[in-house]
Amino acid sequence: MTKRRESNFLEDIFQMVLEGCFFLFWTAWVKISEICSIDTGRIRFYSWQDYRLYGMSKSDKKQADFLTLKIYESLIEANLYQERSRSKSFYDFVRDRYYKVVDLPRVFVRISKDEKYQKNLFVKICFSPQALAKMGTDKFLIQLNQVLAINDSGLVASEPIANEQGWFTYSLSSINYNSRLEISAFKDLPISGNSLSVKIDKDHVWNMAHEYSGIVAGASGTGKTSLLLYILLLLSAQKTRIFICDGKNDQLSSLAREFLPQDRWASGSESRFVVHYLLEVMKARYQYLQDVRKDSPEKTFESVRSDKHLPQILLILDEGASIVASLSKKEQTTYLKELQQLAQMGRAANISLLLAFQQPNALSLPTSIRDQLTGLKVVLGSLSQISPETKRMVFGSGVDLLQTKKSNVGTGYIWLEGSAQPETFSAPELPQEADKLYKLCSQALVNQKNLKLA
Known part of the structure; x- marks a missing residue:
């Protein structure tokens, strides 16, 4: 167990007040990860410009926020992150637990219920060189599809296309989407x-x-x-x-x-x-x-x-x-x-x-x-x-x-x-x-x- 850093009484009281306010007010409308200190509110803040760029609706954004949260959890379980330092950790008074301070890959999810956008759905993940070195031959595809299946998204991910900046783009397709033309006359x-x-x-x-x-x-x-x-x-x-x-x-x-x-x-x-x-x-x-x-x-x-x-x-x-x-x-x-x-x-x-x-x-x-x-x-x-x-x-x-x-x-x-x-x-x-x-x-x-x- 990582030892808690030394701190004075006033710092502890101040942190407890902040975390208590966060727990009472912030968590009232966001979903919080069970295994990492991240939530859908912060995900929305990081992605709002991209959501606007792709014209996603309010319900699309909400579903994308939640899937992004679960993808972050899956990335942690797959050990695809970079530790800042082994000695650094964060103690959460409300949850009474320690968190490592790590750098997670950047994740963006583009989904839509509108049929005309069904061929342009994707998940983009920017892996660090260290994460790429840890990545298996499946390129995180199996874990991503497990996330999609467990959360009943109705989506399935395809093998990713990578670029030189470390971004992997996984195309998403709807299991229920039917692109076939029916010619009866x-x-x-x-x-x-x-x-x-x-x-x-x-x-x-x-x-x-x-x-x-x-x-x-x-x-x-x-x-x-x-x-x-x-x-x-x-x-x-x-x-x-x-x-x-x-x-x-x-x-x-x-x-x-x-x-x-x-x-x-x-x-x-x-x-x-x-x-x-x-x-x-x-x-x-x-x-x-x-x-x-x-x-x-x-x-x-x-x-x-x-x-x-x-x-x-x-x-x-x-x-x-x-x-x-x-x-x-x-x-x-x-x-x-x-x-x-x-x-x-x-x-x-x-x-x-x-x-x-x-x-x-x-x-x-x-x-x-x-x-x-x-x-x-x-x-x-x-x-x-x-x-x-x-x-x-x-x-x-x-x-x-x-x-x-x-x-x-x-x-x-x-x-x-x-x-x-x-x-x-x-x-x-x-x-x-x-x-x-x-x-x-x-x-x-x-x-x-x-x-x-x-």
Whole structure:
């Protein structure tokens, strides 16, 4: 036991009066820690400017104060603090106990009950170098989630992102928050004035004007085809010209057979002809642009998006590995070479690619093609379903996927160009009834045969 420091009688009386007043008046409206000399009143005083910055409501501040208090207690229990000196201690007359004088990491909690802020909730902790040296491999994540669970916050923390100043930012997500779009009829499609905008869920929008081509991966049964179907229906409703290559000759082929021009879809090995045809379309567009710029040099730097003769084209290629496997060696070489040209040069001709694979290995999707698919990256499935190779092929090396409680079909990880790291998402839910889904498809695809390529 640390010995109490020497003090005179008047000092003791004065301290007892102050602590008595504190106990009677201050504790009437704040919550006090059981293990440290800190309370929600002082936490509010330290954080009020940040609370104001993030527009938190009175109830949000109250909950944040309490969670911060519990996080401080957890930091002490995890020994993640810095002692000022082993000989220094503080004696509390009211509680009749000693407290060490320590420096705790700075903590800030941003929470909100408003749904529009649900994707911007976090806990920030500024660890000292000494605390970082003590920190385990879990980076305080386990203890933080225990605090959230014990206090019934309805929140779960993700693995933190650190900066050079020692701040760790743990993203928070609501267990009850559902970002999934429910599409039960044509009117539910989130059609935008920008025909290149694809709303994947409430929190993620793929803008093909800036985030051009994409890749979708996932094991069988994780919802790849459903996601591709949603994207092609949404873009078709916005008059994007659709091309389809279906490696497994399944649902997409059936829809294409009925609604798309004959030269804009194929299945299995015949897909190489669609890729070749689209390559010729691209070359024709390049020649058109060259002629326009030759006749009007002042248009050299104009955006091709504004040219009415170059409407947007999207090639959706499902089960790419099956297509490659169905071709001879010579056909594979030609097919992959032409697909590479489309991936590398399609942007300037308003041609986008969206390729889907169970596992995008180097044989079915060479690096030269995969490196061009940077706008939208999706891996469907739970963390246990995603192989290290698939994660590396889609998201690159050195990327960690955060554990999520979402495990339904159509859930997974998405990485849009400009994002710091992959995030969890839920693909839109399409009608379960076959007749309703067919009606939705027929309404969205009805004009495809009448849409000209130029």
